[in-house]
Amino acid sequence: MNHKFKVDYEKCIKCGLCIENCSTRALAYDDYNSPKMDKPKNCMECQHCFAICPVGAISIMGKEAQNSSEIRQINPDDILNLIQSRRSIRKYKQENVSKETIQKLKDMLNYVPTGKNNHRLHFSFIEDIDVMNDFRGKVNTTIVNFFNKKPVKFLSEKFKKLEKMRNAILKGNDVIFRGAPHLVVACAPVNSSCPNQDGIIALSYFELYANSLNLGTCWCGYAYAVLKLFPEFCEYLQIPDGYQPIYVMLFGNKDIEYKRTTQPNPYSFLTIEKQDLNVDIFTKIKRFFLNIAR
Numbered sequence: 001m002n003h004k005f006k007v008d009y010e011k012c013i014k015c016g017l018c019i020e021n022c023s024t025r026a027l028a029y030d031d032y033n034s035p036k037m038d039k040p041k042n043c044m045e046c047q048h049c050f051a052i053c054p055v056g057a058i059s060i061m062g063k064e065a066q067n068s069s070e071i072r073q074i075n076p077d078d079i080l081n082l083i084q085s086r087r088s089i090r091k092y093k094q095e096n097v098s099k100e101t102i103q104k105l106k107d108m109l110n111y112v113p114t115g116k117n118n119h120r121l122h123f124s125f126i127e128d129i130d131v132m133n134d135f136r137g138k139v140n141t142t143i144v145n146f147f148n149k150k151p152v153k154f155l156s157e158k159f160k161k162l163e164k165m166r167n168a169i170l171k172g173n174d175v176i177f178r179g180a181p182h183l184v185v186a187c188a189p190v191n192s193s194c195p196n197q198d199g200i201i202a203l204s205y206f207e208l209y210a211n212s213l214n215l216g217t218c219w220c221g222y223a224y225a226v227l228k229l230f231p232e233f234c235e236y237l238q239i240p241d242g243y244q245p246i247y248v249m250l251f252g253n254k255d256i257e258y259k260r261t262t263q264p265n266p267y268s269f270l271t272i273e274k275q276d277l278n279v280d281i282f283t284k285i286k287r288f289f290l291n292i293a294r
């Protein structure tokens, strides 16, 4: 396996950027100062060698330079405004988002970073409002039936929040899916190095790009809880074997317009100066357990 690493020697200017930029030292100089795949086992297929080559002389995994997008400078004020104006949308038009727009979202997802460039995420999409309504109905019925069972009823009385959800569903309120016509579930292999981080990063990118396409989105903790609690819905969404659902995002054409950005209270930000490292053992133990909690 050499990851189909190829060099166009006519184009190669022997600058060595590809070799210097390889974070896993998979590449080395050949006898003529051009790059060669030296340690294929190290290669994590990140394509940095391909992306950095000033003359497009490198091909890897069958990728050719002329099929890449050029890199443009983006106005940072526009990005900031996108971040500031993104809202959780809970009012959607009861219509399908166009297939072309959904395809754009899928194409974008191929670019999200994953730990160790694992790049094995899976996304289950509900792209048709009829399917979404079927899914919504089945989830709501399952929840109502679940709460009707005696021991759970007792529990639900203890956990007023859950009981409130059941009552809202019975009144016909779509408390879980917020009337959204679509959803996407990010899923990651159980054995990948950062499944949770990978899935959440993917949906964060999804959220911003969807907003730039004028779609509404909403992170859906309730739907995620449903997938955890009722595994039959993982089957409905055809989550592949060995994969976990990481989180759910609702999306669709929004039926609401916000007029201005919010003004959130600032988080806690701390600028660190140089520190001595004489930390006592009790603080270390406390810190250790705090770090591994959850």
Ligand SMILES: Cc1cc2nc3c(=O)[nH]c(=O)nc-3n(C[C@H](O)[C@H](O)[C@H](O)COP(=O)(O)O)c2cc1C
Binding pocket: 086, 087, 088, 089, 090, 176, 178, 218, 219, 220, 221, 222, 223
């Ligand atoms: C991890 C996560 C889970 C969420 N789950 C839900 C949910 O299940 N239902 C919902 O209506 N909103 C959900 N939200 C949206 C938050 O309630 C929302 O971000 C918050 O109210 C602030 O509003 P904004 O997103 O418009 O700034 C969730 C947000 C996050 C980040």
